[in-house]
Amino acid sequence: MGLHQRIEAAIDRTLAASAVGGPARLGRALSYAVSPGGARIRPTILVSVAQACGDDRPELTDAAAVALELIHCASLVHDDLPCFDDADLRRGKPSVHRAFSEPLAVLTGDALILKAFEVIAMASARVPDRGLMLTAHLAYRTGAPHGICAGQGWESEESIDLSAYHRAKTGALFCAATQMGAIAAGQEPGPWEELGARIGEAFQVADDLRDALCSTEELGKPAGQDAHHGRPSAVAQYGVEGASRRLGDILAGAISSIPSCPGEAALAQMVRAYADRMVPNAERLRRPVPGE
Amino acid sequence: MGLHQRIEAAIDRTLAASAVGGPARLGRALSYAVSPGGARIRPTILVSVAQACGDDRPELTDAAAVALELIHCASLVHDDLPCFDDADLRRGKPSVHRAFSEPLAVLTGDALILKAFEVIAMASARVPDRGLMLTAHLAYRTGAPHGICAGQGWESEESIDLSAYHRAKTGALFCAATQMGAIAAGQEPGPWEELGARIGEAFQVADDLRDALCSTEELGKPAGQDAHHGRPSAVAQYGVEGASRRLGDILAGAISSIPSCPGEAALAQMVRAYADRMVPNAERLRRPVPGE
Numbered sequence: 001m002g003l004h005q006r007i008e009a010a011i012d013r014t015l016a017a018s019a020v021g022g023p024a025r026l027g028r029a030l031s032y033a034v035s036p037g038g039a040r041i042r043p044t045i046l047v048s049v050a051q052a053c054g055d056d057r058p059e060l061t062d063a064a065a066v067a068l069e070l071i072h073c074a075s076l077v078h079d080d081l082p083c084f085d086d087a088d089l090r091r092g093k094p095s096v097h098r099a100f101s102e103p104l105a106v107l108t109g110d111a112l113i114l115k116a117f118e119v120i121a122m123a124s125a126r127v128p129d130r131g132l133m134l135t136a137h138l139a140y141r142t143g144a145p146h147g148i149c150a151g152q153g154w155e156s157e158e159s160i161d162l163s164a165y166h167r168a169k170t171g172a173l174f175c176a177a178t179q180m181g182a183i184a185a186g187q188e189p190g191p192w193e194e195l196g197a198r199i200g201e202a203f204q205v206a207d208d209l210r211d212a213l214c215s216t217e218e219l220g221k222p223a224g225q226d227a228h229h230g231r232p233s234a235v236a237q238y239g240v241e242g243a244s245r246r247l248g249d250i251l252a253g254a255i256s257s258i259p260s261c262p263g264e265a266a267l268a269q270m271v272r273a274y275a276d277r278m279v280p281n282a283e284r285l286r287r288p289v290p291g292e
Numbered sequence: 293m294g295l296h297q298r299i300e301a302a303i304d305r306t307l308a309a310s311a312v313g314g315p316a317r318l319g320r321a322l323s324y325a326v327s328p329g330g331a332r333i334r335p336t337i338l339v340s341v342a343q344a345c346g347d348d349r350p351e352l353t354d355a356a357a358v359a360l361e362l363i364h365c366a367s368l369v370h371d372d373l374p375c376f377d378d379a380d381l382r383r384g385k386p387s388v389h390r391a392f393s394e395p396l397a398v399l400t401g402d403a404l405i406l407k408a409f410e411v412i413a414m415a416s417a418r419v420p421d422r423g424l425m426l427t428a429h430l431a432y433r434t435g436a437p438h439g440i441c442a443g444q445g446w447e448s449e450e451s452i453d454l455s456a457y458h459r460a461k462t463g464a465l466f467c468a469a470t471q472m473g474a475i476a477a478g479q480e481p482g483p484w485e486e487l488g489a490r491i492g493e494a495f496q497v498a499d500d501l502r503d504a505l506c507s508t509e510e511l512g513k514p515a516g517q518d519a520h521h522g523r524p525s526a527v528a529q530y531g532v533e534g535a536s537r538r539l540g541d542i543l544a545g546a547i548s549s550i551p552s553c554p555g556e557a558a559l560a561q562m563v564r565a566y567a568d569r570m571v572p573n574a575e576r577l578r579r580p581v582p583g584e
Contacts, residue, residue, distance in 0.1 A: 022437020026445030114435030128420035136413035143406030145314020153318030
């Protein structure tokens with residue numbers, strides 16, 4: 001079974017087990033928010049790191065990967081709400097509050113966060129130490145003052161700490177991905193933080209580039225949002241070509257930060273493959289960009 | 293140190309540790325949402341049950357109590373949002389979205405949920421089995437399909453399962469209180485479910501009575517909301533006197549359901565004390581009620 005299939009199967013099992021007995025519309029909204037998914041980048045990184053470390057408890061790796069993806073989906077549902085991005089579209093279909101309602105979108109985000117922790121707890125009976133460490137890391141990287149909630153929170157400050165903002169808003173879940181992969185396989189998470197942080201940085205720059213260069217149709221969500229909301233971005237700071245060069249440098253640093261482990265080479269290969277998909281193609285970079 | 297002081301001290305320690313390094317307004321919103329609190333009923337029940345069971349890991353009991361209260365506060369912050377109750381007041385002061393903003397209220401609820409799981413994970417290193425069981429129970433009782441998220445979710449259904457609605461919306465966190473108290477002290481949670489369920493039922497009926505009988509000023513939040521939103525309530529179903537009789541019956545059942553344990557008598561005394569505070573006074577019951 002390939003990585004993608006493994007992750008989708010684990011997500012499907014979780015959603016099926018959650019659908020029984022509760023209010024039906026909320027149950028449907030939970031599935032709608034999670035599937036069909038995007039590239040499942042964070043759980044893919046998590047499972048890849050776990051495999052590079054031996055993956056001796058695959059059921060725990062699966063649970064950690066599902067939990068991380070549920071948290072990511074929860075953050076998208078809440079970020080799309082009218083009081084944040086007010087986004088009508090997500091992954092090419094109506095956002096959850098558009099398809100269901102605003103109350104159900106708030107509850108969907110909450111319930112996905114909670115399901116994430118339930119999934120980890122239910123899978124860790126045989127290795128409770130790892131389960132608790134996964135829980136602590138996931139909560140730390142998702143909440144405040146250092147997780148993605150804090151990242152969004154920086155947008156409500158009068159004066160923004162730009163580095164803390166990016167580390168929390170985008171970097172946190174990539175650090176969670178590499179470190180939770182290591183924990184699930186029984187390894188110390190410390191040496192894996194840098195890889196996550198660098199992938200997160202790269203992802204943020206790539207996302208800024210896509211937001212500036214791609215159409216709403218290509219993105220499956222509204223384009224040009226950074227400029228529209230006056231948000232800080234790598235394109236605003238360095239221009240398109242500068243941001244693109246920076247992306248290459250960060251990815252090279254990511255690969256060289258991979259800790260020594262049995263699956264080191266395969267992991268470097270995976271990061272390179274993502275890098276190729278992340279960088280908008282060269283033709284795009286030569287197009288004039290509105291506002292530049 | 294009394295029960296109330298013990299709980300407040302544990303909450304204060306958690307909030308102080310969470311305030312450093314993140315966005316300042318979100319940090320202030322987190323404190324604002326949690327302190328000064330209400331009666332802290334759920335953590336008080338949790339600690340009381342743990343004490344009745346021996347309380348051999350008081351630091352874990354404290355963490356479980358804080359976690360449960362943070363979840364309760366998170367649910368209040370999200371329930372007050374414009375898309376739900378649109379409440380301007382909570383505990384006699386502006387609700388979080390009124391005092392800060394709607395984005396910060398959404399984030400505050402999310403961050404409080406996450407902090408709850410972090411607190412449990414950080415306190416369970418020496419008894420990881422208990423920590424995981426606390427995590428699983430808290431997530432189950434808070435999320436969907438059976439927790440308080442599901443309870444709110446029932447309000448978005450065309451046809452409501454009234455018994456599942458009340459069990460999930462109000463009962464779930466009281467079951468969490470009694471069962472998590474038992475788990476924190478190393479006991480099996482199963483025998484403690486009925487006490488939680490009955491206290492939850494009693495609390496729901498008492499809340500319905502207060503909503504119908506008290507003023508906005510007395511409640512510290514808008515009164516008459518059940519009638520205003522056409523929500524099902526014990527007062528709508530049985531009338532004021534019928535609901536009041538029902539409350540007495542449920543509390544008697546709660547006390548008789550307490551499992552045999554070293555602190556059984558003290559626990560029964562605590563439930564009786566809450567019962568006296570829960571029932572609106574007799575004079576109120578004789579006043580005519582609008583709409584009856």
